[in-house]
């Protein structure tokens with residue numbers, strides 16, 4: 001064991017498994033890099049974190065998170081800049097969001113030094129796992145679990161924070177076909193839609209499986225009262241370009257996950273002088289716009305997919321097709337602009353990227 005300046009004990013792997021990856025064909029989530037970070041919370045305090053070789057874990061079957069889902073996570077990415085250095089995109093924003101999730105789920109705050117500092121130490125150690133090449137990145141998965149060995153129902157007292165990482169190639173390589181869901185509901189005011197809680201994903205599996213069987217890629221979730229107001233697509237924030245205005249649902253009802261990509265897109269569009277609106281948007285308004293030829297572009301945003309163009313929306317029996325992708329002004333510009341910043345190809349005026 002060696003100790004670092006940030007008090008992280010590091011136990012290095014004897015032989016790197018980097019040879020496992022085929023750099024020309026990286027499949028998301030198939031390989032995990034050499035090391036992982038692990039830290040325990042007990043008696044009201046965080047213990048010293050450790051970085052150890054990636055390995056399986058051992059738990060009592062009575063462990064809380066297995067049963068009651070007190071579990072949250074984050075998704076961050078590191079990219080190789082032209083100098084071959086790993087840079088991480090907006091990790092402090094993910095840190096803040098993790099603690100918003102933690103708060104709602106009665107879990108302890110993760111200290112900034114553990115989340116961001118620990119991440120940087122881990123990425124620095126596993127820098128060879130950050131792929132170099134268009135559309136590639138290292139996906140970083142921090143997560144927090146309740147680990148009391150107690151099957152009774154109560155907020156846990158012991159927690160485990162971990163970070164694992166996985167090399168990623170392009171996530172969606174085709175425009176997504178969307179089914180507008182007005183039967184199942186993802187989030188409602190007072191619920192946990194704004195958190196990155198594991199349960200939000202668990203509950204989406206069945207509805208998603210059903211629409212995949214019907215030939216669609218993702219669900220456009222609508223609100224729980226009128227089943228009209230759009231929320232998100234799958235696990236991405238959603239944007240529509242109607243006429244010359246870019247519209248995305250606002251965050252006021254706590255039903256929408258405040259995406260870091262969403263915020264980046266809004267910032268870049270506003271700086272460019274594009275008309276942007278964060279407000280309630282109904283599927284009826286989208287349908288009317290489509291009928292009038294005013295629905296110009298639509299896309300999802302998220303760390304995994306970056307910008308995912310939508311080729312069609314199906315609402316009941318109506319399929320709304322979007323114009324050919326080549327004509328999309330905003331989406332194509334955003335995709336390139338965001339990629340240039342993430343890969344450190346242009347000056348980072350917003351200080352969004354941080355060296356590992």
Ligand SMILES: *Cc1c(COP(=O)(O)O)cnc(C)c1O
Nearest residue numbers: 235236237257259260261302303
């Ligand atoms: C993670 C996530 C997003 C995207 O957030 P980013 O910070 O942009 O990755 C959007 N919606 C949901 C439901 C999510 O879980």
